[in-house]
Amino acid sequence: MRYLPLTEQDRGMMLQRIGVESIDDLFADIPAAKRLQARLDLPKHKSEMEVERIMSGFAARNVPADSQPFFIGAGAYKHHVPASVDHLIQRSEFLTSYTPYQPEISQGTLQMLFEFQTQVANLTAMEVANASMYDGSTGCTEAVLMAHRITRRHKAVLSGALHPHYADVVVSTSHMANARVDRLPPDVSADEDILARIDADTSCVVVQTPDFFGNLRDLSAIAEKCHEHGALLIAVFTEAVSLGLVEPAGAMGADIVVGEGQSIGNGLNFGGPYVGLFATRQKYLRQMPGRLAGQTVDADNERGFVLTLSTREQHIRREKATSNICTNSGLCALAFSIHMSLLGETGLRKLAKVNHANAVKLADMLAGVKGVEVLNETFFNEFTIRVPGKAADAVEKLAGQGILAGVPVSRLLPDAGLDDLMLVASTEANTDADRRALADALKGM
Amino acid sequence: MLNNQGRPTQPEAASGETIAHKTFTGNRGLQTHEPLIFETGRNDVTGVDIDEPEEFTPRLGAMLRKATIDLPGLSEPEAMRHYVRLSQKNYAIDAGLYPLGSCTMKHNPRLNEKMARLPGLSDIHPLQPQSTVQGALALIDELANWLMEITGTHAVAMSPKAGAHGETCGMMAIKAAIEARGEGATRNVVLVPESAHGTNPATAALIGYSVRSIRADASGTVRVADVKAALGPDVAAIMLTNPNTCGLFEKDIVEIAEAVHEAGGYFYCDGANLNAIMGKVRPGDLGIDAMHINLHKTFSTPHGGGGPGAGPVVLSQALAPFAPVPFVAKDEGGHSLIEHAEGSQSFGRMTAFHGQMGMFVRALTYMLSHGGDGLRQASEDAVLSANYIRACLKDIMSGPFVEQPCMHEVVFDDAWLKGTGVTTLDFAKAMIDEGYHPMTMYFPLVVHGAMLIEPTESESLASLDLFIMTLRDMAFRARRGEAERFTQAPYFAPMRRLDETRAARQPVLRWTKPETVQVEAVAAE
Numbered sequence: 028m029r030y031l032p033l034t035e036q037d038r039g040m041m042l043q044r045i046g047v048e049s050i051d052d053l054f055a056d057i058p059a060a061k062r063l064q065a066r067l068d069l070p071k072h073k074s075e076m077e078v079e080r081i082m083s084g085f086a087a088r089n090v091p092a093d094s095q096p097f098f099i100g101a102g103a104y105k106h107h108v109p110a111s112v113d114h115l116i117q118r119s120e121f122l123t124s125y126t127p128y129q130p131e132i133s134q135g136t137l138q139m140l141f142e143f144q145t146q147v148a149n150l151t152a153m154e155v156a157n158a159s160m161y162d163g164s165t166g167c168t169e170a171v172l173m174a175h176r177i178t179r180r181h182k183a184v185l186s187g188a189l190h191p192h193y194a195d196v197v198v199s200t201s202h203m204a205n206a207r208v209d210r211l212p213p214d215v216s217a218d219e220d221i222l223a224r225i226d227a228d229t230s231c232v233v234v235q236t237p238d239f240f241g242n243l244r245d246l247s248a249i250a251e252k253c254h255e256h257g258a259l260l261i262a263v264f265t266e267a268v269s270l271g272l273v274e275p276a277g278a279m280g281a282d283i284v285v286g287e288g289q290s291i292g293n294g295l296n297f298g299g300p301y302v303g304l305f306a307t308r309q310k311y312l313r314q315m316p317g318r319l320a321g322q323t324v325d326a327d328n329e330r331g332f333v334l335t336l337s338t339r340e341q342h343i344r345r346e347k348a349t350s351n352i353c354t355n356s357g358l359c360a361l362a363f364s365i366h367m368s369l370l371g372e373t374g375l376r377k378l379a380k381v382n383h384a385n386a387v388k389l390a391d392m393l394a395g396v397k398g399v400e401v402l403n404e405t406f407f408n409e410f411t412i413r414v415p416g417k418a419a420d421a422v423e424k425l426a427g428q429g430i431l432a433g434v435p436v437s438r439l440l441p442d443a444g445l446d447d448l449m450l451v452a453s454t455e456a457n458t459d460a461d462r463r464a465l466a467d468a469l470k471g472m
Numbered sequence: 473m474l475n476n477q478g479r480p481t482q483p484e485a486a487s488g489e490t491i492a493h494k495t496f497t498g499n500r501g502l503q504t505h506e507p508l509i510f511e512t513g514r515n516d517v518t519g520v521d522i523d524e525p526e527e528f529t530p531r532l533g534a535m536l537r538k539a540t541i542d543l544p545g546l547s548e549p550e551a552m553r554h555y556v557r558l559s560q561k562n563y564a565i566d567a568g569l570y571p572l573g574s575c576t577m578k579h580n581p582r583l584n585e586k587m588a589r590l591p592g593l594s595d596i597h598p599l600q601p602q603s604t605v606q607g608a609l610a611l612i613d614e615l616a617n618w619l620m621e622i623t624g625t626h627a628v629a630m631s632p633k634a635g636a637h638g639e640t641c642g643m644m645a646i647k648a649a650i651e652a653r654g655e656g657a658t659r660n661v662v663l664v665p666e667s668a669h670g671t672n673p674a675t676a677a678l679i680g681y682s683v684r685s686i687r688a689d690a691s692g693t694v695r696v697a698d699v700k701a702a703l704g705p706d707v708a709a710i711m712l713t714n715p716n717t718c719g720l721f722e723k724d725i726v727e728i729a730e731a732v733h734e735a736g737g738y739f740y741c742d743g744a745n746l747n748a749i750m751g752k753v754r755p756g757d758l759g760i761d762a763m764h765i766n767l768h769k770t771f772s773t774p775h776g777g778g779g780p781g782a783g784p785v786v787l788s789q790a791l792a793p794f795a796p797v798p799f800v801a802k803d804e805g806g807h808s809l810i811e812h813a814e815g816s817q818s819f820g821r822m823t824a825f826h827g828q829m830g831m832f833v834r835a836l837t838y839m840l841s842h843g844g845d846g847l848r849q850a851s852e853d854a855v856l857s858a859n860y861i862r863a864c865l866k867d868i869m870s871g872p873f874v875e876q877p878c879m880h881e882v883v884f885d886d887a888w889l890k891g892t893g894v895t896t897l898d899f900a901k902a903m904i905d906e907g908y909h910p911m912t913m914y915f916p917l918v919v920h921g922a923m924l925i926e927p928t929e930s931e932s933l934a935s936l937d938l939f940i941m942t943l944r945d946m947a948f949r950a951r952r953g954e955a956e957r958f959t960q961a962p963y964f965a966p967m968r969r970l971d972e973t974r975a976a977r978q979p980v981l982r983w984t985k986p987e988t989v990q991v992e993a994v995a996a997e
Binding site: 028029030031032033034037038040041042044045046047050052053054055056057058061062063066067068069070071072073075077078079081082083084085086087088089090091092093094097099101102103105109111113115116117118119120121122123124125126127128129130131132133134135136138139141142144145146148149150152154155156158159161162163164165172190192193195196198199200202203204205236243244245270271272273274275278287294295296297298299300301302312318319320321322323324325326327329331332333335336337338340341342343344345346347348350351352353354355356357358359361365367368369370371372373374375376377378380381383384385386387388390403404405406407422423426431434438439441442455 | 505506508509510513514515516517518519520522523524525526528529530531532533534535536537538539540541542543544545546548551552554555556558559560561562563564565566567570572575577579580581583585586587589590591592593594595596597598599600601603604605606607608610611614618621622633634635636637639640644647669670671673674675676677678679680682683720721723725726749750751752753754757758768774775776777778779780781782796811812814819820821822823824825826827828829830831833836837839840841842843844845846847848849850852853855856857859860862863864876877879900901904909910915929930931932933935960962965966967968969970971972974975976979980981982983
């Protein structure tokens with residue numbers, strides 16, 4: 028077994044040193060009647076080559092995004108990741124280290140997290156950011172719980188254009204945490220009256236921009252009304268690249284900004300691992316969940332970094348902790364941070380502009396297809412179209428023709444009566460030929 | 473001796489003391505000071521070539537971002553150097569023994585990484601038509617089958633993103649089951665032993681339960697009598713780690729499970745320490761109802777400096793109906809994903825999409841590599857190595873719970889350091905000077921000055937012996953009065969001890985332009 032260094036002779040010698048006869052003597056505390064008598068019903072160990080063959084077999088039964096014209100988004104986006112990013116995150120010292128609890132020998136991770144926090148704070152135009160959450164959806168739920176702690180109220184108002192999975196996670200967790208949720212019905216055209224839902228019981232309002240249907244939202248009025256009523260505004264984004272072009276929620280009065288960082292540095296990976304970005308105002312710092320890297324000095328007065336404010340965390344506070352989160356998304360945060368460093372402000376703005384330009388081109392093209400209607404007035408790199416018949420059928424049919432066309436809204440909102448709607452995204456990864464292929468295929472439907 | 477270019481090939485014989493002079497750069501050989509990207513990067517530099525798009529009419533309404541974002545850019549060579557230099561300041565499993573108890577820092581096979589990067593597994597979108605991801609769904613199903621066989625359970629919720637998230641999932645399934653019985657209002661207490669991971673009480677509190685603490689007795693395990701005394705009609709569940717955080721197998725576990733079930737509660741098992749028992753005993757056979765599995769511990773998906781992890785939760789038949797969406801179903805037509813809870817007893821959803829696929833690929837690769845036989849051998853070697861360390865150190869370092877064998881980790885206390893002026897923290901920091909990552913310190917809380925050592929199955933005998941000899945030498949020196957060697961340690965790490973109090977009292981959590989910092993400092997005074 029290539030991963031196990033001990034030999035039979037070593038094992039015998041060690042048992043002797045311990046003073047027991049056999050390895051089973053070390054498992055003597057397991058109740059005898061419950062010890063596994065038979066072998067596990069699992070195959071025997073395999074060579075690298077055999078394992079590769081099996082895993083490649085699974086891989087071969089999937090259609091990779093790169094292999095076809097690809098327009099799927101809805102919370103996870105196909106972007107190009109520079110080769111150096113994946114090389115760097117595979118450095119042993121990043122890949123195979125633990126949470127930086129011993130700062131003297133973890134400065135690499137800690138400094139990177141400090142840089143990441145600053146990048147996220149600047150990107151969202153907020154004051155402080157944490158060292159990452161699992162992903163956008165769980166970060167969103169943590170933001171709601173944080174708002175409850177701050178306001179000592181227990182009702183969250185969710186926009187009808189919040190990503191339905193995010194809303195589902197908030198609803199499931201809130202039910203368990205004995206908190207209330209006022210979830211607005213699906214809002215395709217950004218005209219819901221969310222202001223009317225804010226009252227003295229409201230802890231927070233959760234609004235996404237660009238929203239699930241692609242619309243850009245001005246959050247200023249919502250922020251104002253929230254603050255009048257002592258509630259917090261939680262702004263969500265699922266496409267981090269949009270922040271290179273679109274006004275950030277921090278500039279519109281949001282109290283907590285939370286979003287999915289997958290688009291920068293991280294691949295699609297069938298839904299995970301991703302990286303949740305979480306930022307807030309300085310005054311709410313001590314109610315923020317998750318790990319934080321902070322600057323300090325060592326005994327020689329040299330600048331260094333440590334995990335800090337851990338008195339908020341579960342390993343110190345136990346049942347009084349701000350969250351039970353322990354592991355975060357360190358390596359994905361690293362990938363995000365490296366990619367963002369490579370882009371810089373210039374690169375990010377350009378990347379965002381190309382995304383928007385490509386989506387505008389696609390929208391114009393699809394608007395010219397008979398029977399297809401583009402519903403958005405504003406959008407970043409994703410928008411909603413109405414197609415003749417069921418969008419789910421269209422997507423399936425187009426997949427059969429070698430085009431991964433988009434996401435039928437009914438996949439996430441099955442009972443909303445929106446069966447003819449489809450979300451379509453176009454990033455820098457699409458070519459004119461890709462877009463033409465989609466438009467032509469839709470013409471033929 | 474000189475070579476033929478006149479270049480010395482042997483150092484001059486060192487004379488006396490090493491010179492500790494300051495260098496111009498402040499660097500010391502390979503140990504370098506690395507500035508922040510905000511100090512070296514420039515907003516107008518980029519390491520990614522992107523063509524400016526042709527003229528077009530934006531569709532942003534009034535939402536164009538105008539103000540500077542302030543994100544410095546680095547060219548690719550600058551980025552490579554920055555992150556490589558940062559990486560060199562980190563300890564890692566690949567560099568040495570990482571005896572961090574409770575964390576299972578085992579070798580991370582590189583085949584895992586290679587498989588996770590197959591385009592057919594990495595470059596697929598979670599919302600692609602299911603007909604285009606049949607291999608992904610089959611892979612998740614296969615991993616689920618391995619997890620159920622290893623644990624002897626009947627169902628598994630794959631979507632939780634990490635251990636604590638898995639705990640939340642398992643406890644939410646329990647709460648949903650209790651509500652379905654109509655006892656939601658009356659059962660609101662969760663029993664948690666004092667020795668538990670901090671995540672356990674935090675999880676219970678998160679979903680609205682109050683925590684009733686159970687003491688660990690002098691033997692380090694939970695007694696069935698104490699559990700029985702704490703049980704009542706208000707108890708929803710017990711959360712118990714087994715093997716527990718003291719590195720011991722909970723001998724009374726079957727009786728505890730029976731007592732909890734008899735009282736109408738459920739048994740949540742923290743599976744953080746599954747690495748000790750694979751192929752030896754199956755938690756499902758012991759009567760557990762739910763248990764999360766840290767794929768980043770037991771199944772070697774890397775820790776990555778603090779994640780991402782993955783925390784699938786295995787469930788008993790009683791809890792299976794309450795599992796969250798999504799889950800994979802299989803029929804003659806292939807695999808499908810059930811994504812909506814309506815019309816079922818499922819408690820809902822834990823996360824967007826379907827879980828940590830990238831981690832699933834790595835975990836299954838690890839399992840296939842080991843096979844059933846290799847997994848059992850891994851557990852045996854992990855337990856053997858921990859007991860070997862205990863046997864070789866017990867005469868010089870004191871530890872509790874010596875009556876029973878330890879499992880995959882061994883805990884020492886600090887009684888043996890009494891009077892030396894050296895604390896557990898000092899001892900741990902001095903290990904850094906010896907080239908080791910310290911063990912887990914001051915955990916579990918029930919052991920005074922605890923030092924929790926988990927060698928895992930990845931160490932050779934020579935590596936274990938060197939570790940043991942190092943600790944013996946250190947212990948000897950601490951007892952002999954060489955306190956300074958410890959109290960000021962580390963001397964040879966990239967940094968000396970860091971001021972954590974200052975970091976917490978005056979939090980600086982992001983870079984700001986130097987002039988702004990000065991203004992704030994003045995204001996603070």
